[in-house]
Amino acid sequence: MNGQHKLFTSVASGWGITLPGWSYPVVCDLSSGQLHFDNYNGRWGQQQVLDHFLQRYACEKAKIEARKKGHTISEQTLADGSIKLTILVAAGAA
Incomplete structure (x- = not known):
C-alpha cells in the first residue's frame, strides 16, 4: 500500500511491502529508488527473505x-x- 509506514523508530513514505516473518514493512520510495526497512540485524526479519524479494x-x-x-x-x-x-x-x- 502506498503511504506512510511505521518502522521501529521512524516513518517512511512509499509502497509498503509486508515480507513473511518481518515485524515491519519494507518501504520502497519510488521517487528516489531507496528501500527503507528495520530488521534489527535479522531479529525482526531475515535478510535472505529481503534478498529473495529483491x-x-x-x-x-x-x-x-x-x-x-x-x-x-x-x-x-x-x-x-x-x-x-x-x-x-x-x-x-x-
Whole structure:
C-alpha cells in the first residue's frame, strides 16, 4: 500500500511491502529508488527473505524491459535458489 509506514523508530513514505516473518514493512520510495526497512540485524526479519524479494523484483523488471524490445526470455531456478534468466535477442534488434 502506498503511504506512510511505521518502522521501529521512524516513518517512511512509499509502497509498503509486508515480507513473511518481518515485524515491519519494507518501504520502497519510488521517487528516489531507496528501500527503507528495520530488521534489527535479522531479529525482526531475515535478510535472505529481503534478498529473495529483491532478486524476484530484478528478474521481473528485466523480463518486462526485454519483452518491450521484442526479446524472448527463459527463466530457470537453480539448485541454490538463485534465478538464471536467458534473454534471446530478436534478429535485427538493438
